[in-house]
Amino acid sequence: MKVKSIRGFHDILPENIKRWHLIEDAAKYIFELYGFSEIRIPVLEFTDVFARSLGTTTDIVEKEMYTFTDRDGSSLTLRPEGTAGVVRAYIEDSMHAKSSISKLYYTGMMFRHERPQKGRFRGFYQIGAELIGPEEPASDAELVAMLWRFFEEIDLTQFLELEISSLGDQNCRPQYKEKLVGYFSPQKNELCEDCQRRLETNPLRILDCKQKRCKEIAADAPSMLDNLCEDCENHFDSVKENLDSVGIPYKINPKIVRGLDYYTRTVFEITTDQLGSQNAVAAGGRYDGLVNELGGPATAAVGFAMGIERIILLQEIALPEGFGKDVNVFIAHLGDEARQAAFTLAFNLRNKGISVETDYATKSLKSQMKRADKLGASYTFIIGEDELKKAVIKVRDMKESSEEDIKLEDIINSSDKFKS
């Protein structure tokens, strides 16, 4: 019986790992420039943490969580997203008492029991950032600017669009919801089945429906942006001004609806038209009520998460040829004595920071050269009987196809020149 991975889970193979490193390194670099520190939190939490955070009627909580009962009877869940756990840690570790502003980022695997599709997996990686404490619009703008800068850094903005909106707060959203229900109710029978249900559970979602008729009806629906209270409107205006001042290109899309209940005020999405129906590459927003909801002090916060697999797919479009291995030196050897010499030389060169590969067995020079070529070695060192006798190494520049004999001691002493 052959073993296999679980549906919707996948391996990230060495031939692809450079793309991952590129993205992870860029995120770390940019986020730390903006003052964020990494936090590592458990993959597993009490189910309650997610149920209370995301909202009990959301799809994720209703049907997508990997939930099971622990030996002591408590219900545990594999995290479907990162924010809830970070906020739990923020509260549990009393971070509010250590500083009025916490800037945290995380990366790791998330789990959702969905039907796999292109760019959609059951086990997938996210990188996210949370800015907890400030409620001022400059914090929203800084976070969005950072996110866009990240995508500039990895050179993918050509495929992307940044959209922002505001969902209002406890003061204006309930009124707006009623207004929406009032607008849709007379036309209820023309809405699709899902939207008729949404009218009861979450009328905002109707705005995001892809059905033709629903779209037509929704086109004339009242907009949240026209119904913001004064505070929310000022907040949103200020976010936009801040983004304008640093030239971040955004579009206003009043129909943005987030799938999680905890969002308030500013919401944003970075989307692409390159990935079929999985068009969201990153998304986030403000969630001023969540910390308090989970039992912490009333604390404002903004955050986002991005799907690494989706970014990888874009990266593959942008740079299909990928990245080669960068071996500096390959050492080819002929004969037992030479193999021994190659082993010690490889050890010594690696100690000097040179990446070295060599064959373990004694093979023909030709096959060793082939391997050197395949590994993309910049130089190949050849050690045979002649070289051993003269205490030299034959150094072949693979690009130039030129060779010269260099004394063994000179190679060690000036090893830096082989680093390219």
Place this chain on the structure above:
RNA sequence: GUGCGUGUAGCUCAGGUUGGUUAGAGCACUGGGUUGUGGUCCCAGGGGUCGCCGGUUCAAAUCCGGUCACGCACCCCA
């Protein structure tokens, strides 16, 4: 969870509709041509339970049923 499509070598795919001896190609891999020289070329070699289970048949990669996996769309989202 629903619908449609696809599963043949490590990868990309022929063959299948008209069932019939040893299931093919390209790329990749290994070795050789060049007894100490890569990237081009030539030659040779290794590698396959034809996704899995069952049915029809003298005979199934091929037809039928089921199942699993993947893909696309719905849904949802990162």
